[in-house]
Amino acid sequence: MARYARAVRTEIVVIGGGIIGCAAAAMLATRGARVTLVEGVAIGAGASGRNLGAIQHPFDPELAPLYRESLTRYRALVDATGEFSVGDAPAGLLLLNRSEEAAAEQVLRQRDAVPELDARLIAPDELARIEPSLAPGFTAIRLETGFPVPPASATGAWAALAHERGVVIEIGQAAQPTIENGAAVGVELADGTRIAADAVLVAAGPWTPKLVDPTGGWSPIHPTWGVTVQLRLDGAAPAHIVEEDEVDAINRSDAATARAAAAAGDEPPTLFSLASAGGLSTLGSTFLPYEPEPAATVALLLRRGAEFLPAIGQAEVVERRMCARPQSVDGRPFIGRAPGVDGLFVCAGHGPWGISTGPASAAIVARAILDGTPPPPALDAGRPVPTEPSPG
C-alpha cells in the first residue's frame, strides 16, 4: 500500500501506441493530466492492430471482471467516437470438436468453470442449420461471449479519443525511460530528444521488460508470435466467432516443443480461429516462441482453415499479418508501479486477451498513477515473478 501512497502525477509520458497505451493516455488526459504518447512505429503497429478482433471472456476469474468492465468502456468509447460498433449481445463463441464425446465433456467442464458463459452443446445437425458454411461433422460448444470487431478499430478509437482529449502523440521514434536517482524523470527518444515527466508509463507490449529493466533482471513477459490472414468470405462468413476446441492447450504450449517441431522441419502447431467484422474475416493463428516464416505459415493456416470452413479455400486473401502477443509467465498482466523505480509504471502482459481486457487494465494503471490506488494483488506489477509458466 505504501508504495502507492505518494503518487500524484500530472505530467505523464506513455510509451507504446497499442490498445493499452492509447486507452491509458485517453483516460489520463480525461482526468486532467498532460500526456504525451510516444509510439515507435505506428498506432496499432503490434498485436493491437493485428489481432483476431474478438472481445471475449478470458476464462480466468481474475481477468473476467476486466473483460466485463472493458465491454462497458468500449460501449462508452463507441458513443464518444462513433469509430466502430460493439453488438448489444454477444455473437457467441463456437468451439468446434470432431468428437461428440469430447465436446460433451468440454461442455460440462465449461459449465463448471465458467457458469456465466451458459455452455451449450450443439449437435452436428443443429450446427449445420445455424452455421451452414462450416464443414459437416463437427459438434460445437456454444459459449455466450464474443463480440467481433475489426482488429485495429478499438485501438484506433482510443487513439482518436486521446487526441481529442489533448494527448500529444509522437510517432516514429523509440523511447526509453530516463531514470535518475531511482526515479523516472521522463523519456529519451532515439534522436536524443528528452521529454520530462512526473511519471512514465511503459505500455510497450512484449517489448516492455527491456524498457523497464534494461539489465534483464525483470523479465516476466515474452513474445508469442501469431500469424493471421484477412479474408473476404462474403456470404460464407460465420456469424459466430469460431475456434478449434483446443485454445487453452495451445495457449500454454511449451516453447521447447514448438522449437523442436520447427527444428525437425515439422509444421508449427496452429489453432483454427475465425472472427468476422466489418465485411472481412480474420483467420488465425499460431502461438509460437519464435518468428515463423510468414508465407509457409499463411499457406498452412489457409489449408487447415479450409478443413473447418471449406470457403476459405477459395476466399480472396486481403492481408497477411504477423505480430507478437505479450505473454506473461503466469498468464496475467503486470499492472502498476514498476519494481524499484519511483514514477515508473507498467501495464503489459495481456497475452491473448489484450483487446478483451485492455481498457479495464488501462483504467487500473491510470488510477495507480493519478490517485496512488494499488492494483489488485494478482495483477500488481510488483508481485513475485514465477520463473516458469504455470501449468494448466
Ligand SMILES: Cc1cc2nc3c(=O)[nH]c(=O)nc-3n(C[C@H](O)[C@H](O)[C@H](O)COP(=O)(O)OP(=O)(O)OC[C@H]3O[C@@H](n4cnc5c(N)ncnc54)[C@H](O)[C@@H]3O)c2cc1C
Ligand atoms: C494473432 C493474434 C490474435 C489476437 N487476437 C486477440 C483477440 O481476438 N482478442 C483479444 O482480446 N486479444 C487478442 N490478441 C492479443 C492482443 O492483441 C494483445 O494482448 C494486445 O494487443 C496487446 O496490447 P499492448 O498495447 O499491450 O501491446 P502492443 O499492441 O504490442 O503495443 C505495443 C506498442 O509499443 C510500441 N513500442 C514498443 N517499444 C517501443 C519503444 N521503445 N518506444 C515507443 N514505442 C514502442 C510498439 O510499436 C507497439 O505499437 C491477439 C494477439 C495476436 C498476436
